[in-house]
Amino acid sequence: MTPARLDHCKEILERLIAFETVSTDSNFEMIHYLAGLLTESGATVDVMTSPEGGKANIFATLGESRQGGLLLSGHTDVVPVEDQAWSSDPFKMVEKDDRLYGRGTCDMKGFIAACMASLDVLKDASQYQPIHFAFTHDEEVGCLGAHTLVQEMRERDLRPRLAIVGEPTSMRIIEGHKGCCEYTVTFSGTDGHGSRPEIEVNAVEYATQYVTRLLEVRKELEARAPEGSQFVPPWSTINVGALHGGSAHNVIASKATLEWETRPVNMADLNYVKDEMAACQNALIDRMHSVSSKADIHLEIIGETPGLEPMKNNEARDLVSTLTGANGSDLVPFGTEAGLFQGLGMDVVVCGPGSIEQAHKADEFVSLEQLDLCLDMLARLPRALAASA
Incomplete structure (x- = not known):
């Protein structure tokens, strides 16, 4: 030049x-x-x-x-x-x-x-x-x-x-x-004294159950790796970035916030992750509502590229x-x-x-x-x- x-x-x-x-x-x-x-x-x-x-x-x-x-x-x-x-x-x-x-x-x-x-x-x-x-x-x-x-x-x-x-x-x-899709999930429970966890909705506990399912889906994605994939790793991934919630040892947590991402190798995997986590969210909400109708879970899409x-x-x-x-x-x-x-x-x-x-x-x-x-x-x-x- x-x-x-x-x-x-x-x-x-x-x-x-x-x-x-x-x-x-x-x-x-x-x-x-x-x-x-x-x-x-x-x-x-x-x-x-x-x-x-x-x-x-x-x-x-x-x-x-x-x-x-x-x-x-x-x-x-x-x-x-x-x-x-x-x-x-x-x-x-x-x-x-x-x-x-x-x-x-x-x-x-x-x-x-x-x-x-x-x-x-x-x-x-x-x-x-x-x-x-x-x-x-x-x-x-x-x-x-x-x-x-x-x-x-x-x-x-x-x-x-x-x-x-x-x-x-x-x-x-x-x-x-790979793609990059980021989400924030807010868990709204009910607070109360730590001695009576059975009568309140602990947002942190439900957030951890959501994370447990995320990690299960992450493992399932390994088996979905496209044949001959050149990506490293060759499968779609999930990462749990942050989990915040609760206020003290003896207080039932009324709020929790989870930040996570998935990096799909194709749209089929992204749709699989979203479907599985939507089913998980619905099941958790049903269980939360059996204790209190005030409880809820809200998913925010930060970005889906x-x-x-x-x-x-x-x-x-x-x-x-x-x-x-x-x-x-x-x-x-x-x-x-x-x-x-x-x-x-x-x-x-x-x-x-x-x-x-x-x-x-x-x-x-x-x-x-x-x-x-x-x-x-x-x-x-x-x-x-x-x-x-």
Whole structure:
């Protein structure tokens, strides 16, 4: 890649890092900056404000058609920096030893910066197929922006054919990852003196019975592992993250809160887990009501993000193999927005600059070499799309 383009990418990335788009805060400034760059390049740009306000997604298109083509996707939010021992201001990019340091450099503003620095070549590529951009909010807290964007795309019948999600993969081609579904369960019992547990509903006791069934289902999932699964472990998993409840040794607990997640390898396993735990919840409620009609259990869905299921035929994988020269592809344990786009019928891969080992840590960085490889990949798009037109 030419030094001038890499320098341009660094300038854009420095601007992006300065936008403090922690998931708890607004991403408006960054979104409007990106919208300006895209508009100047001739793209059709939609800024879609979130239902609750304060945040937004971008869907933009270079080229005449809004159907088919290639989608380049990235999230604009970053994780917090509190209680991390940074060597410098995390929102001021620092270059040192051929690395660029700052919150979001690899996860995943580096990819977005590379896209923006390549708008001229992407505009050339759009004469063969439309090039779409999807930049979202709140990926780090449940892919909230992508859920909204995908629904909007479905309603507007916006259907790119291929997608590259630029999460940090060290520019490896990733064609699969598990889903990530998170839940909070609140148990409401009745309090009373610890000497008469038989006349009250102990919320902690019912929460532990729920957990017991969760652990049984977790074991059952091992036997459901798809034949030839390449995931590690090859089956869907369940994790009990936190259990809070009660107030004292001699007081019957009236409240308990359970936080748990499942990472399914496919939708069939997710549906199995949900069906089994719904049956468990109903049975526990019946037993609670036999003591007190005031008792209850409430399940809150924090986020349900589908996985990216590996496909035998995947045009996106083949395209990125051509662009990068890579001969193979991998699976990863972490989640992305890719499965949501796959759910719209797209062929999808995850491929972006930087290592996931640097994400979410103090002194997060992306190397200049990785950015250069990403810029090279994008620069090859016009020829690759022309050949397939």
